[in-house]
Amino acid sequence: MKFDQPLQAAKLIKRYKRFLADVELPNGEVKTMHCANTGAMTGCAEPGSTVWYSTSDNPKRKYPNSWELTQTKEGHWICVNTARANRLVEEAINKKAITELQGYSSLRTEVKYGSENSRIDILLSDEDKPSCYIEVKSVTLLEENGQGFFPDAVTTRGQKHLRELIEVAQRGERAVLFYAILHSGIEKVSAAHHIDPDYHQLIKEAEQAGVEIICYKAVLDQNELYLDNCIEFRQTS
Structure with missing residues (x-):
């Protein structure tokens, strides 16, 4: 971008x-x-x-x-412009830069779904496979030794999105939580148990339900932004 x-x-x-x-x-x-x-x-x-x-x-x-x-x-x-995250992920999918999200024929954004009246950031569809619901979150909180965390404050909205993704996974469709790493110093990501313990617990429940967690780091400078490489998500106890 x-x-x-x-x-x-x-x-x-x-x-x-x-x-x-x-x-x-x-x-x-x-x-x-x-x-x-x-x-x-x-x-x-x-x-x-x-x-x-x-x-x-x-x-x-x-x-x-x-x-x-x-x-x-x-x-x-x-x-710091969180509105860029969704566009970065959409662009990367269209350019086939996200290996895990290839093979779909249709991409739509801001589609209504879920029992809590949400809008999914990106919905991928294809006649030959279940739809893929992708919720995008931008990660900018860096602590020690390259460790990134999400969220950086209590997020009831983020908790709601996790519950919606769990429902998607439970009905047999593909549910993806996509962390766009928008801080050049972050090398690995975890849920911020010390900031939002409820979100942290929901992440555990989401993984158990089959929600996929994908993390890609952006290359950033004053000229352009783009998602470049997959990095590790570490679940904490």
């Missing part, structure tokens, strides 16, 4: 009200921009980090600039 226009760099002053961030441009101007991330953004929003942002030509937008990437003082690249 290449950005429509080259991203511009600024220095992060602060993120606030969940959806806003103030940055300082190279010329000293302070600008407020949109932050498309509802999570805690732990380690992704440290003041003084480099922010890479895009600019919309939509005249109706109050904040035309969007925070896309963080480049940390340690040299890590992080995609």
Whole structure:
């Protein structure tokens, strides 16, 4: 995925009200921009980090600039725009870059499903096999020794999605939880038992029910993003 226009760099002053961030441009101007991330953004929003942002030509937008990437003082690249994750996975599937998700003739997005009135991120279909329901989550929380975790805050929405995937698996269709690793420092992933124990327990139940967990890491810089290689998911006790 290449950005429509080259991203511009600024220095992060602060993120606030969940959806806003103030940055300082190279010329000293302070600008407020949109932050498309509802999570805690732990380690992704440290003041003084480099922010890479895009600019919309939509005249109706109050904040035309969007925070896309963080480049940390340690040299890590992080995609903080969670809306990019679904597009990255969709693009990778279409390019046959995800080995585990090949062999389907149809791809649809945001399809209604489930007893809790959800929308699946990606639905793959083919006449000769069961449909494949894919829920995409972006992973940006890095702790020690390359260990990544999801979620970075308690997620009742994420718990709901796991329950829906369990139902899919139980009725004999294919259910996939896809972790898009959007932090260059993450080398392995686990459910964050220390942050959301209910989600952690549901992950165990999901695996027992037959839900597949697939993790792919992105290559990131200010020019493009793409999913490159499969990495390990480690279940914790």
